[in-house]
Amino acid sequence: MNILVTNDDGITAPGLLALAQSMMKYGDVTVLAPDRNWSASGHVKTIDRPVRVKEVHLAKNLKAFASDGAPSDCVALALCGFLKEKIDIVVSGINPYANLGHDVTYSGTVTAAMEAAIWGIPSIAVSLDSPNHHPGPIDYSTSAEIAGSVLEAFTRYKLPTNTLLNVNVPFLPLAEIKGLRSTRLGLRVYHDKVDARVDPRGQSYYWIIGDSPTGVSELGTDVGALSDGYVSITPLQLDLTDYHLLSEINGWEWKKPK
Amino acid sequence: MNILVTNDDGITAPGLLALAQSMMKYGDVTVLAPDRNWSASGHVKTIDRPVRVKEVHLAKNLKAFASDGAPSDCVALALCGFLKEKIDIVVSGINPYANLGHDVTYSGTVTAAMEAAIWGIPSIAVSLDSPNHHPGPIDYSTSAEIAGSVLEAFTRYKLPTNTLLNVNVPFLPLAEIKGLRSTRLGLRVYHDKVDARVDPRGQSYYWIIGDSPTGVSELGTDVGALSDGYVSITPLQLDLTDYHLLSEINGWEWKKPK
Numbered sequence: 073m074n075i076l077v078t079n080d081d082g083i084t085a086p087g088l089l090a091l092a093q094s095m096m097k098y099g100d101v102t103v104l105a106p107d108r109n110w111s112a113s114g115h116v117k118t119i120d121r122p123v124r125v126k127e128v129h130l131a132k133n134l135k136a137f138a139s140d141g142a143p144s145d146c147v148a149l150a151l152c153g154f155l156k157e158k159i160d161i162v163v164s165g166i167n168p169y170a171n172l173g174h175d176v177t178y179s180g181t182v183t184a185a186m187e188a189a190i191w192g193i194p195s196i197a198v199s200l201d202s203p204n205h206h207p208g209p210i211d212y213s214t215s216a217e218i219a220g221s222v223l224e225a226f227t228r229y230k231l232p233t234n235t236l237l238n239v240n241v242p243f244l245p246l247a248e249i250k251g252l253r254s255t256r257l258g259l260r261v262y263h264d265k266v267d268a269r270v271d272p273r274g275q276s277y278y279w280i281i282g283d284s285p286t287g288v289s290e291l292g293t294d295v296g297a298l299s300d301g302y303v304s305i306t307p308l309q310l311d312l313t314d315y316h317l318l319s320e321i322n323g324w325e326w327k328k329p330k
Numbered sequence: 331m332n333i334l335v336t337n338d339d340g341i342t343a344p345g346l347l348a349l350a351q352s353m354m355k356y357g358d359v360t361v362l363a364p365d366r367n368w369s370a371s372g373h374v375k376t377i378d379r380p381v382r383v384k385e386v387h388l389a390k391n392l393k394a395f396a397s398d399g400a401p402s403d404c405v406a407l408a409l410c411g412f413l414k415e416k417i418d419i420v421v422s423g424i425n426p427y428a429n430l431g432h433d434v435t436y437s438g439t440v441t442a443a444m445e446a447a448i449w450g451i452p453s454i455a456v457s458l459d460s461p462n463h464h465p466g467p468i469d470y471s472t473s474a475e476i477a478g479s480v481l482e483a484f485t486r487y488k489l490p491t492n493t494l495l496n497v498n499v500p501f502l503p504l505a506e507i508k509g510l511r512s513t514r515l516g517l518r519v520y521h522d523k524v525d526a527r528v529d530p531r532g533q534s535y536y537w538i539i540g541d542s543p544t545g546v547s548e549l550g551t552d553v554g555a556l557s558d559g560y561v562s563i564t565p566l567q568l569d570l571t572d573y574h575l576l577s578e579i580n581g582w583e584w585k586k587p588k
Binding site: 109111112113114115116117118119120122123124125141142144145148149152153154174176177178183186190217218220221222224225229231232235236246249251252253254255256257262264265266268269275276277278279280281303305306307308309310311312313314315317318321322324325326327328329 | 576
């Protein structure tokens, strides 16, 4: 099995290395990841400039490349011609913070996985729910092992090729994690606000910032699973049609202007 | 009605002005748009730097601001504190190219509208299906009138506040447009490939590029409506859960690592 590993925090992120080394137990791993942090950068297709790719050393026996493209560009590069081998699955992460509910369209970790799904390659996005302002390095060992479990289940159950799984791991020691739950996306609650400041030259500037997002902890959702101490596994798809609203507006008269 | 108009092609784009002027018939319009082109930039939240906003002159009696943030940042700015007035609806566009099927997660035009939906404000994204390499300026007058019709229907039918409509207009004179259809997202077919080149200093670089995306023209879809000469109106939502796959994996045993 040929596994592509990528992320949105950049090639030097410890979560990327932990994931790549965990994946090496399951197949031939190639890393192709951005050369810088692209957090909250969304689903990007870089079309107005070419991208660069250079081979880098991350660990022994691990083939790795860094690109100045976005996470989703790294996936497109790998799947559309830069790599000679056919990739069987794309695994993205490990993001240090959870990607829950509405986070998924912003998240570089998840949109890299979406890009794989668009090219018909199954993918798994993995995020760890570590607290903001965690002192010292984050331990990714548990989440890397969980990523292995999900991959193993993926191959055992022969999931469809268009599968895109969004995995979030509680920030707990392995022994305290209660298990793995399949979930739907929950409701994220953002607390963003505009913080207006004045620079030393008297000009205004604005931070879009606020407290960390919270969520509505409902049973069956990713938010609920995490707060109960479970890993959440949410299958995603790319059809954003609101079928309920579609059936409502289907009979309406949409007037063409005269 | 307070209407915010934004886009992803930047404050100087003719499609933005055409849309803003059309919207002025329906309410008080404020433009807050990026100061440069952000096409295919995805759903962005700029958190690692502050953004700037400056007032600009676009047209008589039109309040307008340009920001160095992304399209979705412009919407967050407007809704989370930069503007004093409460915005009732966000209208994004007019993008010169169609945003169909899988395009919606890449599209700055659509992700600006998504941002509004996340903040509980209804939104409409408007795109014109003009051909690549169109000689001379693009005529946005028909698509701007269509945007007005959709807004008018929106207010007449009292659509729910979380409504997000993705509107695509065929590149035809008004008389030749057959009507407006409510649709689901269709299937986009991308023809991307990696074009490897060597720069004058002997270093490799890569374009992620290919022929324009096509689509599967099925009845009931946005792709199908456009190819039949109809405006497509696709209601979108932000729950990307794949409920079909969820019910499949719900009973599975997801093994926790030992």
